Amino acid sequence: MFYHQKRLQYFTPPEKPDPVYAKKIQELIGGSFGEMTVMMQYLFQGWNCRGPAKYRDMLLDIGTEEIGHVEMLATMIAHLLDKAPIKMQEDGAKDPVVGAVMGGTNPRDAIAAAMNPQHGIVSGGGAMPADSVGFPWNGRFIVASGNLLADFRSNLHAESQGLMQAIRLYEMTDDRGVRDHLSFMIARDTMHQNQWLAAIEDLQSEGYEETVVPKIAYEYGKNEYAYQFWNHSEGEESAQGRWAKGPSMDGKGEFQYVANPQPIGPEPNPPQPDPRLHGTAKTPQASQAATGEPNIVERVVDVVDKITPGGQE
Amino acid sequence: MFYHQKRLQYFTPPEKPDPVYAKKIQELIGGSFGEMTVMMQYLFQGWNCRGPAKYRDMLLDIGTEEIGHVEMLATMIAHLLDKAPIKMQEDGAKDPVVGAVMGGTNPRDAIAAAMNPQHGIVSGGGAMPADSVGFPWNGRFIVASGNLLADFRSNLHAESQGLMQAIRLYEMTDDRGVRDHLSFMIARDTMHQNQWLAAIEDLQSEGYEETVVPKIAYEYGKNEYAYQFWNHSEGEESAQGRWAKGPSMDGKGEFQYVANPQPIGPEPNPPQPDPRLHGTAKTPQASQAATGEPNIVERVVDVVDKITPGGQE
Amino acid sequence: MFYHQKRLQYFTPPEKPDPVYAKKIQELIGGSFGEMTVMMQYLFQGWNCRGPAKYRDMLLDIGTEEIGHVEMLATMIAHLLDKAPIKMQEDGAKDPVVGAVMGGTNPRDAIAAAMNPQHGIVSGGGAMPADSVGFPWNGRFIVASGNLLADFRSNLHAESQGLMQAIRLYEMTDDRGVRDHLSFMIARDTMHQNQWLAAIEDLQSEGYEETVVPKIAYEYGKNEYAYQFWNHSEGEESAQGRWAKGPSMDGKGEFQYVANPQPIGPEPNPPQPDPRLHGTAKTPQASQAATGEPNIVERVVDVVDKITPGGQE
């Protein structure tokens, strides 16, 4: 169960409105790596967690913090959209040339035209659960697999992309209010990258997981192919990396560089199509209904029915 | 530019068809962490790569390999869908009770009903670019940010989730053909987890990135908050983890556990809504058009227009 | 800012696992009218609210409660998925007929086949942010328009559809645990329907809104058409309803039944296409590049350029 406190975790209002920047900063709310993603990802991981209490508790701590991050950004967007240009001006018509071509626009209108139109039409000046191009946040943005190592790596990736995006948005403005606000979020994302790295170390040092997840992979996999780098593209620059030679990261093998990889499998030879699906077969076929004879599938089905209890016979 | 070779990288046909398993294994083609995701992610990262040649070449090597993995799985699905039950049988009608309620179904029909219907209706017995519930693969499943550390972490996460799913699908069948086939893919995913861990090490040892990405975060962030764990949920089990005490993973701070976190920001106080958007304000408003008087925004706009070159005056 | 408490708002575990029911009850988490929808809708409405404190506070109260409802259902799904059938059994192969056709399935496998496959492959036995067919929750499911009457009507609609779905799911099981659990949620939804009806009354009695929202509609609309019912379909059964006669609900007009509605507008006559877009015009056109002469648009643009400062001349 959850409780809400009125004050924001942190907040500095922008010095001045900026509806175009409001459009951009939506990426941090509803983008693939926005706060809705980390909020939902950590909460679902916490709710689905069946591991030790410290991990579950930690996931719910940070998931709950992230709800407040969405709140902070939603408040920021409300300020950025204040006094956004809504109404087209009569004076466009006074410039007959522009008016004739464009339907009454002036430079301010041009700027207004670059807003997310839904910030006016749909949300009436409020934040939306969407990214910087207006695409809605969706549930496929998150993962909660039940395996904490796989999930902590997902979390590290989400925080890495998310911090990158926050930095880029920081660079895109000189508004001291927005920058101060973002500087808090940047610090939290710095913590969260550290946190997931620490959590990965913790999980491995406690003996829950090893380098490769899940550890049963070694028992099921054809391990002779588990340390080969296949050079599928022209040139061998890729032979120069850590992944091409030396001991593998899991300490169980030696990286091997396959400079001229050859297929191991056969040519594909899928079975001929069921006539009732009317796919194209190797030889032209008369239309099934016309033949009056059972096709291969029907003959198999007949046999099946004869020996099945309650079958046709 | 690309070339195709007829033989498959690896392939073992299934011992027998299994249309329900065909539905499930679609997850490995078109799911969030399926082969289409890694193929597209590595190719776009390679195409967008402006870093050293060894990284670009390596990305295109593995991206090109993954195209072949989609091919292998598509071939597998064609075999699994062979002889899938298509036509409902007359004998359902012979069981008058079931017939009355269900419209002529028998147990084999029940199994057939669990197929992905589009495997019959849409693809005619072929693989589809969709996941195990039929949701289509889409471009938001991938990321290519231009920053290789952020992206290699994304790749590690994708391979971790993907290998987990391959293992689960391995457990869901006893078909020796399918298992043999999957065992090759499991080995390649094992390599790929190793590979991204190696690539991360390589990138850092070459001096391109540090622990936290991007490294400029320290210059922009409020670093006093960059090492604090905030305990937003009841209980302090989360204090027991590596993330709550000791040196931070980046070696630049000390983890600190904030047991009773308090908001730092103010209560939100967004500006009153523009009357022309007809949002609800703090006090009831007469309808704008009725007043006959310019509202606040209009008055601001008037001032603006008067002092703008080419304005209303 | 938010806090989490460990205990659930309410919970009764199911008497026994039921993976097929787990698939169905996902509708209440991630469907169009599931708990994620009301949670996000109320939180965004609260964050975007610029009206009186009592409405904002109320929105955040109920939005925060709904986070806990997602939590309750996620926990329920974890129990329902316990011991879900994962591994296909060898004994399918012992029934040679079924085995030949279906790839080794027995009745338990048939049931297993009806699970949401992602409950095994992706979430490892946990809840997902998706509906009962596996389609992900997305941000277009919610609205926060800034106008509280419009939004409270949206909330009433969401709670009405949501309660209907909870009742249907209640009917679909006899598990006493699930039913007890749902009976709490049904009571809360009953409250919430009452609540939004009360909030609508409150908003109108406080003078914020009238019957039709937004109230300025009367000033902008062609009111002669504002109370007419147009009978666009054969038969006049629709004349028998409250909407066809008597005073209109807003008290400002009289419903009027237009039995044989006729168009008021002209036939459409859209302008001829720009030749550079190569749409089909009324008369066949030579390919533009071939003519060597400027087309209509180019001639307009020429004029524009000549009189624009910095233009071509």
Add this chain to the structure above:
Amino acid sequence: MFYHQKRLQYFTPPEKPDPVYAKKIQELIGGSFGEMTVMMQYLFQGWNCRGPAKYRDMLLDIGTEEIGHVEMLATMIAHLLDKAPIKMQEDGAKDPVVGAVMGGTNPRDAIAAAMNPQHGIVSGGGAMPADSVGFPWNGRFIVASGNLLADFRSNLHAESQGLMQAIRLYEMTDDRGVRDHLSFMIARDTMHQNQWLAAIEDLQSEGYEETVVPKIAYEYGKNEYAYQFWNHSEGEESAQGRWAKGPSMDGKGEFQYVANPQPIGPEPNPPQPDPRLHGTAKTPQASQAATGEPNIVERVVDVVDKITPGGQE
């Protein structure tokens, strides 16, 4: 079955083209609350209606009217896109500074850049089934539940949001043609809000439904929680509303304000994960295949198989 008449229900062409406004007004065609939504929602409700003829007939009347509204707006967009700027001008190159940075753009190009690019590239100057940010209309925007009270509330909500958006778009232009056109649609939406309120009254006065839908909720719900307002957020401003005290809107209870709500349920305790899913359990686990011993699930399955007819034994 349907028939089409050439003349539009109503139409006034715009005074002049305006491609940016064409982008915005797409919201009224393909947005969540656009004409495609009400058209499809009323048609599906009508087709699925099994209630009295007057409701079915009325739904098909208005659904059929709405097809014509999409037609009217599509025609409007064709006019607004006439002479839209398509070709970039050479003169951008004459401004070497702008040219160097931006690739040859001038102010008119800047305006052109704010168009929906698909209005040129994809539709060749025609309307699209998408909203103002280009996101496509989809079937999850509508509902037809079979219960008319739930659905009429959905219709009231859709018309309320839709009218709000039409008003906002009216404010965003001074084009007299567009405004005249919208004023007709505003009047129809005014009617439709009235209509759904009347239909709700009709349905209740005829005895089909009561205040809370579906009325069986009282029989299944834990009614002791059906009239409580839970104060999940700091502050008690929410105690001041109609929803916090007095008789409930359904006349069956008394609103009650719970100032300090406490959880009723236990801490969640989901079962330990199936080892074959490789989720993280409370204690570290050896990899399953390695143990050589059946795990818990396998032991259960063994028992099951032994007592199932046709089982392993």
Add this chain to the structure above:
Amino acid sequence: MFYHQKRLQYFTPPEKPDPVYAKKIQELIGGSFGEMTVMMQYLFQGWNCRGPAKYRDMLLDIGTEEIGHVEMLATMIAHLLDKAPIKMQEDGAKDPVVGAVMGGTNPRDAIAAAMNPQHGIVSGGGAMPADSVGFPWNGRFIVASGNLLADFRSNLHAESQGLMQAIRLYEMTDDRGVRDHLSFMIARDTMHQNQWLAAIEDLQSEGYEETVVPKIAYEYGKNEYAYQFWNHSEGEESAQGRWAKGPSMDGKGEFQYVANPQPIGPEPNPPQPDPRLHGTAKTPQASQAATGEPNIVERVVDVVDKITPGGQE
């Protein structure tokens, strides 16, 4: 403007309900090539048509017919869902083994489990605007480009895939009512394939278009590559087709088979990344803020600002 007539264009009720078939036949309503697609595609093409009246009228004829096809299928689905199994039975519990594992399911429940759950929970036994896996219809399924040849080819393709799917669904049932109903729709699709082939011939014989659309392609294209088949995959079986030799279909060239295609372009060499985006460059970079010196982009911008009117100086 549109009118509705009560009787269906054609209809035969199913002999008996079949909820699983109801799920499948949704493909014909809301799938990529279902009736919603052709309805919307033809209506939007008609509304956007600026060509001769006969084409516009014809498009609106068939678009209006297709609305009625959605209606016919929606009615069919209502019948197929009649008496669908909703409530789980107590007797599952009587089979203790199955009960213990599966939560009280019997064979009828197994069949029920294969329904589209939303047919019960969401639509209450009615059709939905979605396909056979529950994925919603969306606006990206259609195209209306303004060019009638391109669009008539799209229509031919949609009718070809759609008829294929109708045939497959015909094969999947033995219900005489459903088959009779589908046989009417199959005939209409047969007409519609003929119709679009005729419309393509008509358009070309009237001189609107030639073989390749748009015909200006020859003026803009590098025609030396316009008739070459590039053999990008191993083997030369592809040399045996009509596309590899002989006169091209447009009569303007000769097909040419390029057996060993070689790249014409250079190696890609994208510019180094802007330091403010923190992408990985060819050489490791100090963090920008730390240098205290303007980076390359800033230096360019400085120059720009100095020579721009109203710039920094």
Add this chain to the structure above:
Amino acid sequence: MFYHQKRLQYFTPPEKPDPVYAKKIQELIGGSFGEMTVMMQYLFQGWNCRGPAKYRDMLLDIGTEEIGHVEMLATMIAHLLDKAPIKMQEDGAKDPVVGAVMGGTNPRDAIAAAMNPQHGIVSGGGAMPADSVGFPWNGRFIVASGNLLADFRSNLHAESQGLMQAIRLYEMTDDRGVRDHLSFMIARDTMHQNQWLAAIEDLQSEGYEETVVPKIAYEYGKNEYAYQFWNHSEGEESAQGRWAKGPSMDGKGEFQYVANPQPIGPEPNPPQPDPRLHGTAKTPQASQAATGEPNIVERVVDVVDKITPGGQE
């Protein structure tokens, strides 16, 4: 299996960067008819092909070529985004009027505002798998039905729309580099339209398919309706086309123009709703649980259970 070669199939860099054009040309990568669509469509058709080797080989040739087309465009976009304006300038603040309203924007910022924001924030200056409005490519854009005639028609349609879009984009720029680059792609699309027309001819001349696909349609359809044009809309302009008279395109019938089409079917009469779904029935219903008596469905189920082996009795 696939191989990559470093050089691009063809490439000419743009003369100068143009971030707005970069946004537009994304349509050719990730739009409905972009290169990702044809690449994936041809590859899946090839992988699913069970017909003669020449078709399979040809599909994989062209599918493999198209991977390289995505690569070419991704490289183009990297160049177009070079030096894109990222940082907002201080000098906006120097224009106090604009600054007060817009938050510090100048004309260059206005242009920057029209970029796809994700080109900066998400991809760091690289191409994305999305269209010109930022909507992601998805798997529903393609089809591979197994029937080659249906699929070759889909391919012809995709190449027709795609070439149209390439031409429009060609017209939208004067950059000689971009135009040269596009002129190669235009030539390849010209080939591909020719190719699919040739492949259709080849398939029919080889006897695999006839005019209408699938050819069994004549056996299942009500052929008396297979050549009628129904005039559903006012006016008979549609009688003037090739589709309204003369022999049908398949040579098996005569087109017939039905000027006043009348419904053949009855009025719909769907069955009354199951009481447990709480839909609205023809007469008001007491709530089910209150009656204490089994409803119709329960009575049917009782009968069923009594005669089912293992039923309730």
